Amino acid sequence: MLRKNRISILMAAFLAAACHGSAQQQPLRVVMVNDSGSAALDRELRAATAEGLVSLDEEGKVVPGLAERWIVADEGRGYIFRLRDSAWPDGTKLSGETARQALRRAIAAQKGRALGQDLTIIEDIRAMAGRVIEIRLAQPMPNFLQLLAQPELGLEHRGQGAGPMRRKHVEGLDWLTPISPDARGLPMPEGWAATVRPLSIRAMGGEKAVAQLLAGQADVVLGGRITDLPPIQRGLLGQRTARFDVAPGLFGLIVEKDSGFLAVPTNRAALAMVIDRAALVNALGMQAGGIPGWSPTTRLISPGIGEVQLPERWSDMDMDHRRAVAVERVAVWSKARKLTARPEEGDGLELRIAMPDGAGANVLFSRLAQDVAAIGLRLRRVGMGESADLRLVDEVARYPSPVWFFNQLHCGVHPVCTPDADHLVAQAWNVEPPLAPALYAEAEREVMEANLFIPLALPVRWTMIGKGAGNLLRGLVPNAYGVHPLYPLSDAAR
Incomplete structure (x- = not known):
């Protein structure tokens, strides 16, 4: 009881100071799923507390951030x-x-990361x-602009961002409160x-979380992923609303060690072709009570x-033929x-596969182990922080370009890679736009024939809304990239 009272006193004081009266509104209680690690939560918190030059809204569209307007020049x-006329949290003028x-x-x-590879396009600031x-x-x-709006490019001055929300960590909870528009250099609406x-x-x-x-x-x-989705009973959907975003990106297995069995390209192809992806998607989809549009x-x-x-691979071979090969x-x-x-x-027939925790990941591992056992291989599951031969990749594309997909597997990011594909993508930047798709297609063939990444399906993100909360969450809308920023959820007047 004393601990609860302490939290209440601290938060009442903090909320009153932080948003000049918005403490009268009941807080929205948000749970972020972290079976796959803290990266997604860290990104969302940074997006809420450290705007970039531009940001993404609840529909995944680019909107002004610290920059109030911009022009595109030189073709x-x-x-x-x-930039808007405002200041950093310490009072330094935004310039x-x-x-x-x-x-x-x-x-x-971001150096050495896939996003860092995306950002090599920047020549000067x-x-x-x-x-x-x-x-x-x-x-x-x-x-x-969509690349520039990523949360990792939220700007900080002396360790602090300029909003749109202020963060306070109290007794194991992160509290986010909106900063008043006038403090951010924006017009102040009446009754804000x-x-x-x-x-x-x-x-x-x-x-x-569920x-x-x-x-x-x-x-x-x-922030839910298909790997951390618990079984959803159909009756549950009548009381709680589950929403699924099927987004472009990578959901599959990356080869981390091209040694032993995986050193041989034809062996990697054998592993890739024997996975029954339709059965895998069906098993995970059944757990979710059905995921429209997931394939x-x-x-x-x-x-x-x-x-x-490009066409899907092995479309001319049924599963029995693929298993035999x-x-x-x-x-x-x-x-x-x-x-x-x-x-x-x-x-040498046992492969270690790194996967996150979660009920969905259990189903995924069971299906993969069953498929590879049919050709004499064994899978041993290890944690995401452990050494592995194969690792699950589950990433939503940050922007709609073939370049994003290649940069996830770039030799500057992963040592086990396909240099010829990187070379082709680099060439595509320097040719006339109508010629680029042919180079991207050739680069994709190189990646697929190397089988250093084994695609399974498109990424899935899920959210779940509590009973009676639906009308409070008009800032939570489906979008093509599964982007659900926290700041729009603070608007209680929608």
Whole structure:
């Protein structure tokens, strides 16, 4: 009781100070699913507390952030941003120079990551007079603003972002309160304080999160992935609303160690072809009570992205034929290995696969283990932080371009890679736009023939809304990229 009273006193004081009266609104209780790690929660918290030059709204559209407006110049190679008239939290004036320094720090923090590879398109960042900043690109990039709006590029000055929300961590909870528009250099609507509410944020596994929702201890669950989805009984959907976003991106297995069995390209192809993706998607879909629009894939680039139109692989072979080919390849390799391997080294047919926790991940592992067992392989499941031969990748595309998919597997990000594909993608930047799709198609063929990434299906993200909370969550809308930022949920007047 004393602990609860302490939290209440602290939060009442904090909320009153932070949003000038919005503490009168009941907080929206948000649970973020973290079976796959804390990265998604960290991104959402940064997006809510550290705006970039531009941001993403609840529909996944680019909207002004610290920049109130911008123009595109030099045939798409120059982006000139006019910053709003405001200050950083410590009182320092927001200027082109402080924004330039903050953006350079944010970009440097992504070095060696896939997002860092995306950002190599930036050639220079220039502070111009007063509140103006220019970003120069090496080549035009049609989706550059969507890339720039990613949470990791939220700008901080002396360790603090400029909003739109302020974060306070109290007794294991993150509290987010909206910052008044006038404090952010924006027009102040009349009666603003009565229209906003704070958010309380907790992180936990998918099964526990849904249990909290059913017990009335949470209003909404965000950030769910198919791997952490608990079984949903059909009766549950009558009381609670589950929403699914099927998004472009990568959901599959990446080869982390091209040694042993996985050192041989035909062996990797055997592994890729023997997975019954339709059965896998069906098993996971049944657990979810059905996921409209979710389908398996053998391709790297998601349908509808760019103009690359390659067919699905092995469409001319049924599963029995694919298993027969895979069995023969495993047998050939195993026979050759016995001539050179020492007895204590084992048969080399066990592969370690790194997967997150979660009920959905259990179903996924069971299906994969069953499929590979049919050709004489064994899977051993390990945690995401452990050394593995294969690792599950579940990433939603940040922007709609074939380049995003290739950068996830770039040799600057993963040492086990396909250099020829990287070379082809680099070439595509330097040719006339009508010629680029052919180079992307050739690069995708290179990646697929190498079988260093084994696609399974499109990524799925899910949210669940508590009973009676639906009318309070008009800021939570479906969108093509599964983006559900926290700030729009603070609007209690929708």
